[in-house]
Amino acid sequence: MPEGRKIKVLVCKPGLDGHDRGAKVLARALRDAGMEVIYTGIHNTPEDIVNTVIQEDPDVVMLSMLSGAHNAICPVIMEKLKENGINDVLVAVGGIIPDEDKPFLEKHGLKGFHGPGTELKTIIEFVKNNLKR
Amino acid sequence: MDYSDLIERLLNNEPRAAARLITIVENDITAAEEIINSIYKYTGNAYILGVTGAPGSGKSTFISTLTKILVEQGKKLGIICVDPTSPLTGGALLGDRIRMKEHFTLNNLFIRSMANRGQLGGLARATEDVIKILDVYGCDIVIVETVGVGQSEVDIFKSAQTVAVLLQPEVGDDIQAIKAGIMEITDIFVVNKMDLPGTDRKVAEISQMLELESSFKYDSDDFSKEFTKIRKWTPEIVKVNSKTGENFDIFLEIVDHHKNFLKETGIIESYEKNRIKNETLQILKHKLAKKVEKLISSNSEIEKYINLVMDKSLDPYSMANLIIKLLGIE
Numbered sequence: 001m002p003e004g005r006k007i008k009v010l011v012c013k014p015g016l017d018g019h020d021r022g023a024k025v026l027a028r029a030l031r032d033a034g035m036e037v038i039y040t041g042i043h044n045t046p047e048d049i050v051n052t053v054i055q056e057d058p059d060v061v062m063l064s065m066l067s068g069a070h071n072a073i074c075p076v077i078m079e080k081l082k083e084n085g086i087n088d089v090l091v092a093v094g095g096i097i098p099d100e101d102k103p104f105l106e107k108h109g110l111k112g113f114h115g116p117g118t119e120l121k122t123i124i125e126f127v128k129n130n131l132k133r
Numbered sequence: 134m135d136y137s138d139l140i141e142r143l144l145n146n147e148p149r150a151a152a153r154l155i156t157i158v159e160n161d162i163t164a165a166e167e168i169i170n171s172i173y174k175y176t177g178n179a180y181i182l183g184v185t186g187a188p189g190s191g192k193s194t195f196i197s198t199l200t201k202i203l204v205e206q207g208k209k210l211g212i213i214c215v216d217p218t219s220p221l222t223g224g225a226l227l228g229d230r231i232r233m234k235e236h237f238t239l240n241n242l243f244i245r246s247m248a249n250r251g252q253l254g255g256l257a258r259a260t261e262d263v264i265k266i267l268d269v270y271g272c273d274i275v276i277v278e279t280v281g282v283g284q285s286e287v288d289i290f291k292s293a294q295t296v297a298v299l300l301q302p303e304v305g306d307d308i309q310a311i312k313a314g315i316m317e318i319t320d321i322f323v324v325n326k327m328d329l330p331g332t333d334r335k336v337a338e339i340s341q342m343l344e345l346e347s348s349f350k351y352d353s354d355d356f357s358k359e360f361t362k363i364r365k366w367t368p369e370i371v372k373v374n375s376k377t378g379e380n381f382d383i384f385l386e387i388v389d390h391h392k393n394f395l396k397e398t399g400i401i402e403s404y405e406k407n408r409i410k411n412e413t414l415q416i417l418k419h420k421l422a423k424k425v426e427k428l429i430s431s432n433s434e435i436e437k438y439i440n441l442v443m444d445k446s447l448d449p450y451s452m453a454n455l456i457i458k459l460l461g462i463e
Contacts, residue, residue, distance in 0.1 A: 005160040006223070029322065031224035036248045043230035052230065055243050057152035113235070 008058040017067035029120040050080040063093040146156030158262040160207040179268040183293030191325040193232035194375040211267030211275040255279035255286030290318035304332035327372040
């Protein structure tokens with residue numbers, strides 16, 4: 001990582017889920033850890049997210065999902081990222097992700113799976129240790 | 134490193150290449166030098182519109198509404214949103230995109246968030262370079278949204294051809310309006326949230342201020358003067374509603390009017406000269422500061438000078454002069 005480089009993170013709320021307290025807390029925690037955090041707000045479509053990734057060129061995308069739609073939405077995001085040749089971005093999903101869904105999501109390249117009660121410093125460490133570039 | 138592949142892709146209007154080059158110029162000033170060196174000859178096609186104003190005056194919402202209109206007109210648009218970096222942690226929360234959400238998927242639009250990384254003046258160090266990249270990327274217009282500013286964050290005036298300052302009704306009394314700084318660099322005053330009471334009073338306050346200003350107007354034809362641009366143009370005032378789009382047609386007319394004015398009067402040329410001068414000065418300051426820092430941390434003479442200053446047999450001004458001698462740039 002060259003001198004002066006900052007970790008850039010995109011925090012998104014995909015799908016029809018309006019509960020973004022967690023996403024906001026996370027965004028602040030990452031900011032306070034010295035990262036540049038872009039919060040895109042609620043109700044993002046996969047197209048919104050992928051377009052934002054193309055333009056903002058973040059190191060990390062963090063998807064906050066509490067709606068239960070992760071198995072439907074996350075693979076679409078991963079697919080669209082791949083279509084656009086984006087393979088050096090860490091994509092993590094967290095929120096309410098049942099254990100039995102993790103292998104499926106992992107197979108699609110998603111990481112993280114931090115749920116309620118996770119300490120913020122755990123997530124910060126996770127981000128720092130899993131960067132792809 | 135070799136950036137020719139990325140640059141070629143940028144010239145082919147590939148958004149991923151533009152985004153990656155922006156990341157590089159943000160993070161690495163040596164690389165920025167190399168990249169700007171290769172693309173500079175392709176710049177100069179985009180019109181740069183600066184949007185500034187106090188926090189909460191509605192800059193992002195205003196730009197969002199403007200975006201919709203301009204993209205519908207078939208324009209290709211670049212937007213740079215600058216937000217502040219925390220001086221304590223070095224982190225930043227960039228939230229301007231939230232208010233531009235409905236345009237995320239538009240094809241003719243490229244939005245980029247930037248943290249100012251401690252730079253004063255309302256912009257980031259790399260903002261000039263990012264403007265150039267979006268220019269080469271083929272944007273017809275690049276809109277630069279500054280950090281929510283106070284009264285003296287005026288750097289946008291050095292980067293943009295037209296500067297719009299957003300104000301809102303019922304905030305700030307008329308004394309605020311005659312203070313120096315932000316009010317002096319403005320080409321267009323936009324009173325946002327015109328549905329709120331107090332809008333007409335705000336408009337009246339600004340026009341009174343402008344009348345006062347014009348009675349002091351310089352009649353100098355010396356275009357090399359930095360502030361000539363605003364002395365020759367009488368700023369216009371427009372009230373708008375960013376939620377409904379009311380009066381945006383008038384705003385765009387004024388922008389066109391200002392654009393033509395700059396061209397017809399030839400001011401655009403002196404403006405360009407000033408911009409180049411300012412930008413080079415910034416680069417020089419940065420480079421020299423690096424040199425001085427290096428010298429101060431490595432040269433054994435410096436320690437001697439410091440001791441002399443501590444003994445009061447030398448003062449800091451004289452010490453600075455001695456350092457300039459050491460640098461050999463007297």
